Amino acid sequence: MGFVKGLKCRECGAPYPKEPLHVCSFCFGPLEVDYDYEGIKKVLTRKLIESRGKTMWRYQELLPVDGEPTVGAQVGFTPLVKANNLARVLGVKELYVKNDSVNYPTFSFKDRVVSTALTKAKEFGYKTVGCATTGNLGNAVAAQAVQACLESYIIMPADLEQGKIVGTLIYGTNVIKIRGNYDNVNKLCSEIADKYGWAIVNVNLRPYYGEGSKTYGYEILEQLGWKAPKHIVVPMAGGSLITKIEKAIKEFVKLGLIDEADTKLHGAQASGSAPITTAVKQETDVIKPVKPKTIAQSIAIGNPADGYYSVKSINVSGGWAEDVTDDELVEGIKLLARTEGIFTETAGGVTVAVTKKLIEQGKIPRDESIVISVTGNGLKTQEAVLDKLEVPRIINPSLSEFDAIMDEKMAVAQKR
């Protein structure tokens, strides 16, 4: 093991050692992990990957840890579902859902980044970890910190959904709610990381954390039979995941694990928090921060850390970006549930609704393969749909009362 050469500035290329650093001291560019791809190419084959356990760690040479994973060794390898029913409704030929709503252990793709970051935090010798979160990251850090015997602090906006709060508190972590939005929380966390010397996974461990997202991309490619799809639609918050899917595809091509790929990456946001899709649609790479106002709280980031790079990933790939209203995202959640039996959270509703929009606009041709990224679980954001569903009838435990309901249903069906 050990194909990590060090860190490298994404802008000026300045090299840095494998340490908990995240910003270039020359140009303030973000640091990224620098791998020895020649060395990896000599050992990593499809056969070796396929011989390993069905987790994200089957690609461990491409993850920034020195030894075996010590946290979250069971995370990943979620289903890639061939979504024929949804394909029929959307009028497309070949559609898949990459379903991280069932990721282990906390039902979102954030388990991947946390497994990577906390393994790294242990290697660095940290005793306390934490994060700034829009919900899912807090769930994942709290749960996996327990596994790792690390103390954790989860800092979140005060108004998150109940499922996200309970799904963090249950692990006995320290939760601090902030009067403010995610962008306020994030800034505070930078100050906390500096002052207390903790590993804040998405601040001072960000270069390592982000690499975990690549496995979401690797799995799509492997599960398609070592092939890249024509289109992947990705929800964007800080904009990290979409850039890491791009990186995953490029690495697999470079290593000869797949042939040339020409995958268009499409970004999805909620209209109430759409700084990245707005930039793409206005054909600029300058991100104008916004004050988020949407029920899609897990992706409500007004000043996205990787905004600039996500615009670049989209443009270089030839993809596009769209955003949808809260009503449209609720319809997206219902559509996926009622065609594929998958209950996703608000972010997934955004992605489904944006996919529909891009197909209708002709940005995604109907005869090309499409992957929809479902990144989180609907049981955590029940508020979004609770009053949008049929209210069930209540009867006594009596067959005649049940018969009366059936008679009503028959009458309605006959009238149609």
Ligand SMILES: *Cc1c(COP(=O)(O)O)cnc(C)c1O
């Ligand atoms: C965090 C999150 C995203 C987006 O993450 P970024 O990498 O910050 O763009 C998407 N979906 C869900 C459910 C999330 O929790």
Ligand SMILES: [Zn+2]
């Ligand atoms: Zn630099």
